[in-house]
C-alpha cells in the first residue's frame with residue numbers, strides 16, 4: 001500500500017461482518033474461562049488482553065497503523081507525547097546512565113530530561129542540532145544509552161541531520177530515538193534514514209483537531225540489542241518480574257523493545273492512552289496525508305509573505321530557499337516540512353506581544369499543529385522555565401512567535417497577520 005492508503009487501511013482489516021471502523025473497546029478488562037489461560041497471559045506465554053492499563057485492542061489497531069506508516073515493526077500508544085519520550089528512554093536507560101540529546105527540542109521534553117529524569121539519576125548532555133560528527137562523538141560516554149533529537153525542532157524549526165546522528169549513535173553501539181511529531185510520517189520517515197525508535201505527540205497533527213492528548217512509540221526492529229548485552233541488560237537478560245523472560249529471545253529484535261515497554265513500563269507507570277482517544281486519533285490518521293499537504297501549502301504562503309516584510313525581523317521556515325535548513329529539508333522533507341513558521345517581529349519582545357494581541361483569526365494557545373491557526377510566544381509560555389542562555393541553546397529568541405498555520409484559506413490567515421502587523 002502507498003502511504004495515503006496506509007493512513008486509511010493499515011493495521012485493521014475487518015473480517016466478514018465485523019465493524020468497518022476500528023471499534024472502541026471501552027472495557028477495562030477481558031473475560032477468560034480458566035485461570036490457566038489468564039496465567040499464560042501474565043507470563044507472556046500467550047498473546048491476548050487482560051487489563052487495559054497494559055493493552056487494549058483499539059490502541060493496538062491504531063498503533064499498528066502508525067507503525068506501518070513509519071515503517072516500524074511494533075508500536076504502542078501512550079497517554080501523551082511526554083509519556084512516549086519518557087518511556088522510549090527509560091526503557092533502555094536507568095540510574096547511572098547517560099543520554100546525548102539535541103538541545104533544539106520541545107521545552108517540555110527538555111525539562112523532562114534536564115530536571116525530572118536527572119533526578120532519577122539519568123544524565124543528559126545537550127548538543128547543538130548542527131553539531132559536527134566530532135562534536136557528537138565528544139559528547140558520547142561509556143555509559144551512553146541513546147541519542148535523541150527532533151526531526152523538526154519545536155519551536156526553533158531546526159531540521160536534524162538524521163543520518164549524521166544515526167551514524168554516531170551506531171558507531172557507539174546505541175540507538176537513535178527521533179521525535180517525529182512535526183513532520184509526521186507523511187513528510188518524513190526517520191527509520192528510512194537510520195533512526196531506531198520514533199516517538200510522537202499524537203496530540204499534534206496526527207489527531208489534528210485539538211481533541212485528544214496522546215503519544216506513540218514505534219520501534220524499527222533494526223537495532224541489535226543482543227550485540228551489546230552489557231549495555232542493554234533489560235532487553236538481553238531475564239526479567240525477574242516476568243518469570244525470567246528475556247525479551248530479545250522471546251520476542252526477537254522486532255518485538256523486544258515494545259513488549260518490554262508494555263510489560264514493565266505500562267504495568268508500573270500506567271500511562272496508557274484511553275481507547276476513546278485512540279479512536280479519535282485514528283480519525284485524524286485517516287485524513288493525515290491530505291491535511292499535511294494543506295498545512296504545508298499554507299505555511300509556505302505565510303512564510304513567503306513574511307519573508308521580505310518590513311516589520312518582520314527574521315523568519316525560519318525550512319521550505320524557504322535561503323533558509324538555514326533549506327538544503328537539509330530538500331533531503332529529508334522533499335514534500336514539505338510542517339505547518340509551523342517561526343518569526344520575530346521588529347521591536348523585540350514588546351512588539352511581538354502587541355502583534356499577537358491584535359490577531360483575530362489566529363488564537364494564542366499552548367498548542368500547535370491542528371486545524372485552526374494558532375500561535376504562541378515560547379519565551380513566555382512553553383519555555384519560560386529556561387534562562388536566556390538555555391533559550392539561546394534551543395535556538396529561541398525572546399521575540400520568537402511560533403505560528404501554526406491551520407487548514408483555513410491562506411488568504412484569510414495572511415489578511416489576519418497583515419492587520420495585526422499594521423496595528
Ligand code: PLP
Nearest residue numbers: 080081082106154181201203214
Ligand atoms: N514532542 C514534541 C515535538 C512536542 O511538540 C510536544 C508537545 O508540544 C511533545 C513532544 C509532548 O507531547 P504532549 O503534549 O502530547 O505530551
